[in-house]
Amino acid sequence: MAEPLLSTRNLAKSFGGLTATDDLSLDVLPREVHAVIGPNGAGKTTLISQLSGELQPDAGSIFFDGQDITALPAWRRPHLGLTRSFQITSIFRDMSALQNVALAVQAHAGHSFRFWRPAAQDPELLEPAREALRQVGLQHRADVAAAALAHGEQRQLEIAMALATRPKLLLLDEPMAGMGPEESAKMVELLQKLKGTLAFLLVEHDMDAVFAVADRITVLVYGRAIATGRPEEIRGNENVRQAYLGEESLAV
């Protein structure tokens, strides 16, 4: 097995009496799509927030690309190649789609103590930003205000912004949240297109999508990993069947 890109070792986090992450050890390999599934309250978003640095774990360690990043501030992690997206669309609503992505490019184009040249005409920012919009299929909406985009488009923009930081591992928090079937299908198509170019840690409720794109799946229940394996192994796993997956989901 290749050296994992991301590992957590005995990660733990609780809020008061509620255990959100419980002794979790998990590996994501380079260029792997690793899905994390589990019922509501299983601690999936809490896990992403710890990996992205917004929450500090109570115990345990996180390693990324051979480096212990457990205590690294959130804003430093994207510079190592670890970027997250948000379940609730988190964009700059009063800026255009292109500006949103340009800002993400800017975050990785050196410091921003540049006080004179207009950023809106800076090809160094705009070219990569347009490229990221093209990747997610949003190039024709570049100049539309982010707030005026349709929900599905905002979700695509969310991904484009994360891609523009050139991650090695993208933490995707429910990219299909609130999407209709058509939009979901487009997102699955996008993930399949991107698959193999970078690694994903994908948290998602849409089982069709998860089983379509994931290389491996980890099942979380009450913050604890009850199973990790290839999709067909997870489907056949008796614990998972009892703890989480309904019969109809397994018929996928």
Add this chain to the structure above:
Amino acid sequence: MRVDLRLLLILLVVACLALLPVAALLAEEPYWMRFWSRIMILGLAAAGLNLILGFGGLVSFGHAMYVAIGAYTVGALRHHGVEGGLPDILVALGASAGVGLLIGAICLRTSGIFFIMITLAFAQMTYFFFVSLEQYGGDDGMRIASGTQLGPLHLDDTLTLYYSAFLLLCGVIFLTWRLVNARFGMVIRGARSNEQRMAALGIPVFRYRLTAYVISAMICALAGVLLANLTLYISPAYTHWTRSGELLIMVILGGLGTLFGPVIGAIVLLQLEDLLAHITQHWQLFLGPILILVVLFARGGLLGLLAPRQVSQRPAEEIDG
């Protein structure tokens, strides 16, 4: 083609300000120049505040403190026998930058209502600090013997002061325009819109906000130097919280995050004050409701009222108004 009413108004205001001294001299009303100098000086301070309030989304309730620091610099230097103009400006810029760096570094650890309260607290501390400075007149304040002199320019001369304030105001607005559209400004505006996302993209927001805070403090200190030249007097009242409140009102009244909003706000507020004060002693009673109406019905301030009707599809592309 639509005529941009905002642009028209701004051009008109700039032209009027440029020509006002001519009218004042012809009408033999030098008081006009002093009154409008005051408006531009406070407009300058409001423009400084606008950088972090309008573009950065940080409600500082203590920016009069930096105006006072600028004014006290002139008073203190003259008191200790330092003549000449360059020290006034350099010390004012240096002192406001230093104080701004220190206070900003503390205040910017907080956000929202806490930021408002802590900036207010620091301004109040500064107020009592100036009150306790007996050698500078304490509570009563102090007369300044002479103004700032830069070579042949005597800033305490009415006409010189007027055009200094005018040019400095234009310069600061131009600087702000470059600043907010450059990469630095994109970070500041992005952080106003969505701070969490900025960190998730890998941008350390704090250091950029602190820089913006220091720049805005320095602009206010420059306004303070001019104010000292206008009044030839310093007083702790310069840093009273009502002064900070006035600056806030100017920015909000004129239009948050617009380049000329603070100037429009300063003109309207001070004119209203003047006008209402002529009519009634209780002018504040009437000023209040007017401000409330503006806030309720003109969310983008007075400049926002004149903006071309925005289709929701149009992004806030470049700051131009």
